[in-house]
Amino acid sequence: MFDRPGRGERAVLVGVGIGRPVDPADIEEFRALAGSAGTDCAGVVLATRPRPDPKYFVGSGKAEEIKACAEEAQADVVLVDRTLSPSQERNLEKLVGRRVIDRNGLILDIFAQRARSFEGKLQVELAQLTHLSTRLVRGWTHLERQKGGIGLRGPGETQLETDRRLIGKRIRTLRGRLEKLALQRDTGRRVRRDVPVPTVALVGYTNAGKSTLFNALTGSSTYVANQLFATLDPTVRRLRLERVGETVLADTVGFVRELPHELVAAFRSTLLEARESDLLLHVVDSADPARHERIAQVREVLRGIGAGEIPELLVFNKIDRSGEPARIERDADGRPVQVWCSAVTGAGLAELRDAIGVWVKPDRVARTLRLPLSAAALRSELYRRDAVRAERQRDDGGWDVDVEIDANDLAALAGRHGFPAENAPDRQSGEKKRVA
Numbered sequence: 001m002f003d004r005p006g007r008g009e010r011a012v013l014v015g016v017g018i019g020r021p022v023d024p025a026d027i028e029e030f031r032a033l034a035g036s037a038g039t040d041c042a043g044v045v046l047a048t049r050p051r052p053d054p055k056y057f058v059g060s061g062k063a064e065e066i067k068a069c070a071e072e073a074q075a076d077v078v079l080v081d082r083t084l085s086p087s088q089e090r091n092l093e094k095l096v097g098r099r100v101i102d103r104n105g106l107i108l109d110i111f112a113q114r115a116r117s118f119e120g121k122l123q124v125e126l127a128q129l130t131h132l133s134t135r136l137v138r139g140w141t142h143l144e145r146q147k148g149g150i151g152l153r154g155p156g157e158t159q160l161e162t163d164r165r166l167i168g169k170r171i172r173t174l175r176g177r178l179e180k181l182a183l184q185r186d187t188g189r190r191v192r193r194d195v196p197v198p199t200v201a202l203v204g205y206t207n208a209g210k211s212t213l214f215n216a217l218t219g220s221s222t223y224v225a226n227q228l229f230a231t232l233d234p235t236v237r238r239l240r241l242e243r244v245g246e247t248v249l250a251d252t253v254g255f256v257r258e259l260p261h262e263l264v265a266a267f268r269s270t271l272l273e274a275r276e277s278d279l280l281l282h283v284v285d286s287a288d289p290a291r292h293e294r295i296a297q298v299r300e301v302l303r304g305i306g307a308g309e310i311p312e313l314l315v316f317n318k319i320d321r322s323g324e325p326a327r328i329e330r331d332a333d334g335r336p337v338q339v340w341c342s343a344v345t346g347a348g349l350a351e352l353r354d355a356i357g358v359w360v361k362p363d364r365v366a367r368t369l370r371l372p373l374s375a376a377a378l379r380s381e382l383y384r385r386d387a388v389r390a391e392r393q394r395d396d397g398g399w400d401v402d403v404e405i406d407a408n409d410l411a412a413l414a415g416r417h418g419f420p421a422e423n424a425p426d427r428q429s430g431e432k433k434r435v436a
Contacts, residue, residue: 011039012070014080016058017048025290030081037110042073057088067096079106086135103258104131119181126174133167198360199248201274204283205294206254209317213283213343214251241357245386250277255301275307279359286316286324286340313355314338320345328355365407372398378417
């Protein structure tokens with residue numbers, strides 16, 4: 001077995017098309033993934049096969065070509081843009097004499113570098129150990145024997161079995177810790193449900209500009225960089241919208257084609273921010289020539305995590321690069337379905353805020369409530385929901401309260417507190433309207 005360096009710096013990239021040639025856009029994305037992991041591309045080998053080869057995935061002839069390319073380029077590592085089985089990875093590694101990492105292993109390595117929060121590090125470690133558990137044989141083939149000799153006789157376990165048992169124990173520990181953190185996150189979501197503040201989640205392909213847009217809308221300072229998976233940890237901030245009030249905006253991890261199943265499972269608590277939101281802001285790089293394919297790939301991941309039925313607003317970002325004008329496109333019912341904007345220049349952000357308001361508060365009404373002193377609890381609840389726009393105290397000690405609130409929320413609150421909301425006059429017309 002060859003010596004593995006601590007970190008490969010020069011990489012040969014291998015793209016394999018099954019039943020079709022390799023899409024140039026796919027290999028460019030893989031090149032960007034390799035760069036995000038800290039490697040330099042020393043060569044590219046492309047292959048087309050009707051079906052994967054059971055031994056090398058790419059076939060013996062192409063495997064020899066990869067070996068020759070790696071030797072000529074003096075590469076440290078071979079990166080394959082496919083998911084390899086443990087045996088295929090091991091066989092190819094033995095042949096080329098260098099480390100071989102498949103697409104899943106590369107993305108896991110990037111996630112390990114990017115994780116900053118305690119929860120993010122636990123999620124990445126869980127995904128890495130789940131991935132590693134099927135590949136232990138790679139590093140321990142020389143220890144697959146019973147220990148023997150004076151002072152070396154143990155319980156009869158091989159080194160490989162010991163490592164598998166220890167990894168299994170660590171995986172259970174990590175899952176337990178993540179479940180506790182998920183309960184804490186769920187407590188925060190329950191609080192938001194008790195005080196129904198709309199939740200809007202930013203989703204989209206990685207490097208589409210989600211974090212930049214998040215910062216532009218909320219005034220936050222989330223880390224931003226021109227690289228894939230620049231941020232992993234979910235961030236939640238308040239967003240105040242005119243005539244709507246407080247909403248919650250959540251920035252989630254970026255998606256990518258063929259996202260490893262280990263990562264989807266490990267990041268399930270993070271992805272719940274998207275699954276339990278009221279609206280998805282699907283951020284798209286408007287300058288990306290493959291944006292329609294990216295939209296389809298993100299929607300496939302959303303369906304996989306159970307978020308496929310949540311209302312979606314397409315946000316075409318980076319119009320400063322694509323040259324598109326800032327605008328809102330609406331459907332036949334007049335609801336916004338696409339917003340074109342730039343998070344960098346601020347063009348179209350006002351239109352985006354208006355579009356979000358239409359989606360999260362479609363039945364918002366303006367009312368003036370004549371509250372007696374006995375309705376102090378209702379008044380407090382209206383303030384808690386940020387629904388009060390103005391208030392005047394009457395001579396009898398009661399209040400005339402101008403509110404803007406969802407019609408159904410007002411009806412539910414009025415019924416809970418025994419207040420006849422249907423008699424409240426509409427602020428614009430002064431006429432009485434029934435809230436239902």
